[in-house]
Amino acid sequence: MFDKILIANRGEIALRILRAAKELGIATVAVYSTADAEAMHVKLADESVCVGPPPARDSYLNIPALLAACEITGAEALHPGYGFLAENARFAEILADHHIVFVGPKAEHIRMMGDKIEAKRTVNALGIPCVPGSAGAITGDHEAAAVARELGYPVLVKASAGGGGRGMKVARSADELSVALATARLEAKTAFGDDSVYLEKFLEKPRHIEVQILGDGRGKAIHLGERECSLQRRHQKVWEESPSPALNACQRQEIGEICASAMRKLGYAGLGTIEFLYEEGQFYFIEMNTRIQVEHPVTEMVTGVDLVNEQIKIAAGSPLSLTQEQIVFYGHAIECRVNAEHAATFRPSPGAIAYYHPPGGLGVRVDSAVYAGYTIPPTYDSLVGKLIVHGRNRNEALMRLRRSLDEFIIDGIDTTIPLFQTLVRNADIQNGLYDIHWLEKFLATGGMDVAAA
């Protein structure tokens, strides 16, 4: 096991990693930009090193500074969290060259899953169902038309260098195809510097369902169930739950085993999440994330497994500490991402938190690094914290969520708590009847107008 680990991140995930490291008896090093000098995890860490001024490029993305911080503190391992350098294969390789263990998968797998066409090709060969589409990049309008005719309209033109919902154009009929191709190419060239595009069948009302996997890097892998993350605004998840209200135990077992089996064949090490669009009983692979995810707590609540703990142990060379049979799902968990934004307009609201009182009680968990008197810097993302609730079933979880949202006080800044208070009282949400377009439709048709008034 490592003696000392450097946490190369900030905010709630840095605190999350610090907690897991402390529980494993590992000394912790916090790195921070000057804007984060008062961060909670910096105060709690055994050692801390300021690595640069506020801009991420000069601090959290500053590879030489991070390496130097490892060098002067003697950290043997580095945890990248999520975002920043978490899925930077080159960074993982640089760390390996310096004999520092990167807490994450092998660089080759990070690279493989970072290229969307390559990822799809790889997982398809491993038995994971994919969205039907072109075999690779589209070379001309004729080819596109032929592929689209075979797929059936509507189709989606996607940029290979895109991701996270960017660089996509829908064509609902043959007439719309050439315009969609031309526009997508132009936008892709401008945004990503690469105009290669591929085609996929467009799914009208899919749900976003993702599977959590854990591998030991030596051919063993297990799944820890799924998360439903359909409630999104501008491709950012705001509410996640496990299990998905749309799946039954049999479907869960089946897709989980398909994913675990693929990861065994790949020899994948560490945590990973395989994301799908799910429509009419069918799963369609969209991408794989080779890191810990923001919404990992809902999986932890229904399985009782500390994912960061498992991730660190795997990176230290331990075998998997659990078999698939030992993963038992109990109850239902829901997570709400509380952002420092106005709940209806989503205008960012950084600033000083005057009064902070998080909810408590059975089955209530708050993963947040803020405290009364803390000032949210404007330079980074607006996540204040995550409220996660667990109940014996989905209804109990919803009641617990409703109760704990009403108890949650964050004064001094605007937060999206009112959005969740509205959602938890909504019939569609209560019945689990939503897809990836639901939230934006709800907002566009005035769902939060009362709150904005």
Add this chain to the structure above:
Amino acid sequence: MKYPGPKPAGNNAASPIDTDLVEALAKMVTRLGLSEIEVAHGDLKIRIGRQISAAVTQHVAPPPSPASVSAPQLTTAATPDALGTVKSPMVGTAYLRSAPDAAPFVEIGSRVRVGDKLLLVEAMKTFNEIVAPRAGTVTGILIEDGQPVEYGQPLLVIE
């Protein structure tokens, strides 16, 4: 920059080593600029050797002495604040002299011009020269030779 504090004395109750003595010797070695100190008490002998790296870690291999490195030397301007404090522009290990037996670049009272070499900060075998951003007299040296420094750490005061 935060270092782990000294362990409480009760930690090594079963050990015959007087940890307070070891700590006192380590501090003495650093303060007096010694490379080694040895103390004998009865048939117990304690020797403290000083590596040019942070005293609190055991995992960092000592970097090569500055004189033997042919790596590129980079010049970095550290910005002073209004009081004349020169702060570190990077993370690394600070050296006040170009070699263990060389004279330090500056001392208290040294007069410097803009661009004069003040110290070196080393990271991953690359040595960066920190030069004077203003002319004046060095009135304070806030770090020790071989001390790990972080971004923004006060290094010297030039008035």
